[in-house]
Amino acid sequence: MTILPPATLGMLGGGQLGRMFVVAARTMGYEVIVLDPDPDSPAGKLASEHLASKFDDTAALDYLAANCQVISTEFENIPAETLESLAKSVPVHPSASALRIAQNRQLEKQFITEQGLNTAAYVAINTDHDIENARSLPYPAIMKTATFGYDGKGQIVCDSFDDVAAAFAQLDKQPCVLEKKVELAKEVSVVLSRSQSGDIDCFPVAENQHVGGILDISAAPAVLSVAKLEEVKNAACKIANGLDYCGVLAVEFFITSDEAVLVNEMAPRPHNSGHYTLDACYTSQFEQQVRMICGLPAGNSRQHTPVAMWNILGDIWPDAGEPAWDSVTALKNAKLHLYGKKAARVGRKMGHINCLGGDNQTAMNLLLEIKQALKP
Numbered sequence: 240m241t242i243l244p245p246a247t248l249g250m251l252g253g254g255q256l257g258r259m260f261v262v263a264a265r266t267m268g269y270e271v272i273v274l275d276p277d278p279d280s281p282a283g284k285l286a287s288e289h290l291a292s293k294f295d296d297t298a299a300l301d302y303l304a305a306n307c308q309v310i311s312t313e314f315e316n317i318p319a320e321t322l323e324s325l326a327k328s329v330p331v332h333p334s335a336s337a338l339r340i341a342q343n344r345q346l347e348k349q350f351i352t353e354q355g356l357n358t359a360a361y362v363a364i365n366t367d368h369d370i371e372n373a374r375s376l377p378y379p380a381i382m383k384t385a386t387f388g389y390d391g392k393g394q395i396v397c398d399s400f401d402d403v404a405a406a407f408a409q410l411d412k413q414p415c416v417l418e419k420k421v422e423l424a425k426e427v428s429v430v431l432s433r434s435q436s437g438d439i440d441c442f443p444v445a446e447n448q449h450v451g452g453i454l455d456i457s458a459a460p461a462v463l464s465v466a467k468l469e470e471v472k473n474a475a476c477k478i479a480n481g482l483d484y485c486g487v488l489a490v491e492f493f494i495t496s497d498e499a500v501l502v503n504e505m506a507p508r509p510h511n512s513g514h515y516t517l518d519a520c521y522t523s524q525f526e527q528q529v530r531m532i533c534g535l536p537a538g539n540s541r542q543h544t545p546v547a548m549w550n551i552l553g554d555i556w557p558d559a560g561e562p563a564w565d566s567v568t569a570l571k572n573a574k575l576h577l578y579g580k581k582a583a584r585v586g587r588k589m590g591h592i593n594c595l596g597g598d599n600q601t602a603m604n605l606l607l608e609i610k611q612a613l614k615p
Contacts, residue, residue, distance in 0.1 A: 240330065240435075242308045242533040244268030247287070249303045249329075251294060251321065252313035253280025255578035255588060256509050256525075259517070260313060261285045263525035269533075272307055274299055281579045282313070294321050304328045309532045311486060315341045315507055316387060332435075332485040332532045333507040340482065341507045344385045344416040351502045354481045356474050359493065359501050360419040364407060374400050377419045382406040385414040394452065396420065422496040426503070427461050429475035429492070430513035432527040432537050433484045440527070440537040441472050442520060445512045447491070453586065456606065457512040457548045458599060459519065463494075470500050478505055487528040489513060511550055511588075518574040518593040519546035544595045547606040551590040553583035555613050566612040567592060572605060 242248075245268050250257045253275025261271045261282050273286040276293050283289030292299035294317050303310060309330045312322070315338055322335035340346045345363045352358065362373045364382075373380070378400065384393035395406040397417065407415060426449065431441045446461035447454055461468070475490040482488075489510030491503040513524040522530075522538030530538055555562050567575050577590035592609060596602030 240534050245270060246308040246533075247272060247306055248529070248532070249274065249307035249310035249325075250282060250286070250313060251275075251310065251317045253277055253282040253286075253289070254313055255281050255580075255590075257282030257313035258285055258578060259523075259525045259576075260311070260509070260528055263523060264529045267526070267529060269529065272303060274303060279581050284579055294318055300324055311528065311532050312338070313508055330532070333488075334483070334485070337482045337484055337507050341505055342386055343414075344383055344504070345414060347504060348416065350481065351478065351505075354474075354477045356477060356502050357499065358418075358503075359421050362417045364403075364415045364417055367404070367407070367412070370403050370407065373403050373417050376400075376417060379420045380417050381420050382410060383416050383418060384410055385416055392452070421493050421501065423493055424496045424498070425461070425463070425494040427463065427471055427492050427494060428457070428489055428510065428512040429471055430487065430489045430510055430516070430524050431472075431475055431479060432487050432524075432531050432540070433479045434531055434537065435485045435534055437480065437483075438537065439476050439479055440540050441475065442513060442516055442524065442540045443542045444468055444471060445515060447512050451586075453552065453588075454511045454550050456550070456603075457515055458603060459515050459542060459546055459548075460599070462599065467494065467498075467500065474500065474502060478502070482507075486531045487513075487524050511591075512548075514550075514576070514591050515546040515548040515593055516540075516542075517576065518595060519544045545597065545599045545602045547594045547596075547599070547602040549592045549594070549606050549610060550588060551577075551592060551613075552585070553587040553589050554585050555615050556583035556589070557615065562613050567609055570605065570609070572596060572602075573609060 247270040258281040270287040272288045273282045274290045278291045319335040319339045382395045426447045444461040445457045445459040448456040489506040493501040509524040516523045572595040574593040594605040
C-alpha cells in the first residue's frame with residue numbers, strides 16, 4: 240500500500256529521533272501525530288498534533304488508529320502490546336514481534352544465533368540457580384539487564400566468576416545476560432532500510448567510538464576492507480530478513496582484535512550512528528523511514544561527503560546559559576543539530592554536530608577542533 244502526502248502518520252515516542260522523523264515527514268508534505276507523555280517532548284513541539292498521553296492510554300491509541308494511515312516508533316521500549324492493539328486497525332512498522340525481540344537481550348541473542356550469526360559468548364541469567372552456568376565463561380565479562388538497558392545503563396563488569404552473584408544482586412536479580420568482554424579492534428554499525436516487499440538498501444557503514452557506554456563519535460565511511468564491509472552488511476540484511484522487517488533498522492557490530500565479526504545488538508529504528516546521513520548522504524535515515532512505512536521506494540542512500548559526527552551531551556553545558564555555539568556556526572563545514580530539550584543534564588543527548596570534509600581525516604580534525612572549543 241502506498242501512502243502519499245498529505246496523509247497523516249503516527250509516531251510513538253517524542254524524543255529526538257521522533258523529532259527528526261517529524262521534520263522529514265512534514266518536509267515531504269505529511270501530517271504527523273506524536274504520542275508521548277512528556278508535554279515538552281522534542282517531537283511534539285514540531286508535530287501537527289501532540290497527544291501527551293501514556294503509551295497504553297486506550298483513548299489516545301484509538302485516536303491514533305482512527306486518524307493515522309500508518310504508525311511507527313522512535314524507540315524500542317514502547318510496549319509491544321500497544322503495537323499489537325494498533326495493528327488490528329492500522330499498519331504499524333516495525334511490528335510488535337520485531338520490537339519484542341529487540342527489547343530483550345536474551346531473545347535478541349537467541350534470534351541472532353538462529354540467523355547463523357555470531358555474538359560474544361554469553362550466559363542467560365534469570366535466577367540464582369543460573370549463576371553456576373557462568374563458571375566456564377571467559378572473564379572479564381559484563382552483566383547486562385535483559386531489558387531497559389541502553390547507553391551503558393544496567394551494566395556491571397565482572398572481573399571473575401566470583402563477582403557474578405554480587406552483580407546479579409546489584410541489578411535487583413532482574414533477568415540478565417552475562418557476556419564475555421571482547422578485545423575490540425573496532426565498533427561499526429549498519430543502518431539499513433527494508434521495504435514492505437523485502438527490498439533492502441544499506442547506508443555506508445559507520446565506525447563508532449563510545450565513552451562511558453554512550454556513543455561519542457561516528458565516522459563514515461568506515462575504514463574497513465571490502466570483505467569486512469560486505470560481511471557486516473550481509474549480516475545486517477540477514478537480521479532484517481529474519482525479522483521480516485519494514486522500516487529503518489540499525490545493527491551494531493564488534494570487530495575483535497583477531498578480526499572476528501560479532502553482532503552486538505540491533506535497534507528497530509533510526510540510530511545515533513546514522514545521524515551523519517542528514518548532511519552527508521543524498522537521503523537521510525529519517526526520510527528513508529518515512530519512505531519505508533509509506534510504501535515508497537528507497538531514496539538514494541549514497542554518501543556524497545566524508546563525515547564525522549559528534550554526539551553532544553548535556554555535560555558541555557555551562558552552569559548558566561548555552562555553550563559557545565558561535566564557535567560552531569562560524570564554520571561552514573560544521574552542521575549543528577539541536578534537539579529542543581529544555582534542560583541539559585550530564586549524559587543527556589542534547590544534539591549532534593556533523594563535520595564534513597574532503598576526506599575522513601579532515602572531517603575528524605574539524606570535529607576535534609569543535610570538541611576542544613566547546614570543552615567545559
